[in-house]
Structure formats: C-alpha cells, structure tokens
Amino acid sequence: MSILKEIQEALAVLSIPEKAEFFPRFFKTGKGEYGEGDLFLGVTVPDQRSVAKEYYSKIDLKDLSKLLSSKYHEHRLTALFMLISKFEKTKDLTVKEEIVTFYLNHLSYINNWDLVDSSCYKILGRYAFENQKEYLLKELSESEELWHKRIAVVGTMHYIKKGSFDLTKELVTRNLKHPHDLMHKANGWLLREMGNKNETELIAYLGQYYKEMPRTCLRYAIEKLEENKRQDYLKGRI
Template structure:
C-alpha cells in the first residue's frame, strides 16, 4: 500500500477530513506510523516524506515534517538542499512554515549553524511563507541557545503581515536570552520597523521597558 493511503486510512479512523483533527492527535498518529516503517534510514524516510508532501494535504504534511525531524541524528550538510526544496515547493502558509522551520529545519540549523547564510536570499522570495521562514527558522536554534546573536537581525522583507509577525516572534524569543540586544535594536530601528513586529518583539520585556519603547 502507498504510504499516502496508509496515512489517510489512519486519519480517516479519527474522522478526517470530515472532522478537524487536533495537532496533538496527528503527532501521536505520526509517531505510531513512523514506528511501523520498515526502514528508518534518512534516505528512505525523506523519500516517503516527499510522497506525503506531494499530496499537499495539511495533515499529511504534518506527518512528513514530523518524520523528517525524527531522523535528525542522520542529518548532513546536504540535507539542507532537500529541506530548502521542500520549503520552496511545498510550504504555502504560515502554519506549515512554522511546523517545518521550528522543528526539522530549525534542528538542521542547530547542527550546522553555518547554513544560516544560505537562508538570507529567501527574504526576497515571492511566497510570503518563504520570507517568513528567514526569521522563523532561527527560533528553534535560539531556544536551544545555538544561534549567533547577529543572525536573527538579518531578517528583512516585511511586505506581508505574517512575515512581520514572524520577525517580531523571533525578536521576542531572542529577548528572553538577550534582552539588551533586542532593546538596542528596537531603539535603533523603531522608525523603520512595522508596528506589528515592534509590538511582538517587546512582549517579554519588563513593563517599564515596554512603556519606554512604546513611547518612541
């Protein structure tokens, strides 16, 4: 049986697509299906992931990105080429951007931080979800304490509300470990930053600092 049919059959038992499936349910199902795979080598698993992604169904994509994360111990530098192709061809909205970039793709950056430089050109891509990925891909490394401080501040293209929010989210995460970096950045760039990104960025700062920054 094709992996798509197996996954869709399992999802159907949960009532999908007629009923909305919670992300936690889908992840639990994904774990079960992954254990049933005969081959857990990265080449085989990523091939199956791409079969799921080709269906362009959100639940199947969630399973694909989860499986890609499960083979993280087998990542190499060349995994970037596969993940970037997925980003450019299969990611179409904020939810799949975030799921992919804050797990599998973010973990790849943790392991190979030099790959950050290869993400900068996404900032001019026509797909807003790819532009959002410039910032969002750094959130997982930041939470792991593995991202260079200068890297998050390179996210640039704000020409979409969800790109702005992704950039603000990144700065908010950075503010937890490096508040002074974010405060100084906001003071320097407040005149040019979209207000939605600015407000997101200062959410985790103390009340007094937030009030001072909002008055700028």
C-alpha cells in the same frame, strides 16, 4: 496496504467534522487570502503528532514526498512531523543532508504559517547552525515568496536557542518593512525570543529600529518587557 495508505487512513479516522469546518476559516483559505484553496480533514495537531510518531520510522522519503505533496493540510503537516523525527533521530550527516535537500525541494508545499513554524528551525535552522551554512537562510530571506522569507527568519530560532543573535537581527532587518502582517508577526516573535534569551540584545536592537518597525512587529517584540518600558516604546518616548 502501503504505509502511505495506512497513514492517510489513520488520519481520516481521526477527522472531526467541526474542525474540518473551522480550520479553513482559521487558516484563511478564502479567495485572495494567504491560504487560498487549502483543504482540511479536521485532524488536531496532537492526533497528527501521534500518527507521525507511529509511522516516521516506517515511511521512506519517496512516500513522504507524496504525503507532503498532498492537497490536504494535515497530510502535509504530519509529513513534516515525520521528517523532523527522521532528522532528529539520525546522527549520519549524509542522511541529514538528504533530509535538508528534501525539505528545500518541497518548499512549495510548506505554504502556511503552521507548516513553516513547526518545521523550519528544527530542520533547516539546526542544520545551518551546526554546519555553518547560514547562506541557506540568507538566500531564502531574499526570495520574493512570503513563506520562504518566513522560513528564513523563523529558521533562526535554533540560533537564538544557542545564544547566537546576529543572523536573526540581520534577517529581521532585511525584511523589517515587508508588506505582509505575517512577516511583521514573525519578525516580532523572533525578536521577542531573542529578548527572552538576552534582553540587552533586544533593547539595543529596539534602540536602533523601533521607531520604524510596523506596529504589529513592535508589539510582538516588546510583549515580555516590563509594562512601563513597553508603554515607552509604544508611545515613542525612548
């Protein structure tokens, strides 16, 4: 049996019918919704991580491409977990570059918020930070594709973890008024994480932009602030 088939069967065995019924609603797969047409096996994330841990070192990028191109959501997420492990375990820059190129070539399959958020900053964001290639994220932030824009801003999570905030602020500002709620949430989330690392940076950014932020973005951004200060922002008293 091929490694690819082993992985697919391992995931199939872990399928939970109740989850398979629930996930399509949770990930908005109905007509006109952001996850339209996606299919689910009903495998939990911890189980997918277990499968990924067992097989990441055994699968090559050719088979990983087939798994990441699957119509099943759990196949794609498990493939990304394995790709992250491959990236994190190697010290070879050539291998890292190959993985980043692979990631960029498969963006069309990284097409829901959990797929984006689980992978982009651990692969693309980290690579961009460590090799001074911010343009990779900046170019995606200018794309017309929602998921590309979300990959760009969430990708800056690695920058925030390292205490670098300028790229996050730039990309949030670029798409501050994007029409989709998923971008409002992503922008607010990254601003909140910046505030967790350095509240002064968040307060300075809010001072300039909070009155024009979409409400969802603002609520996410100020979630961890002291309650009186939160209310001041929500009621426009600052």
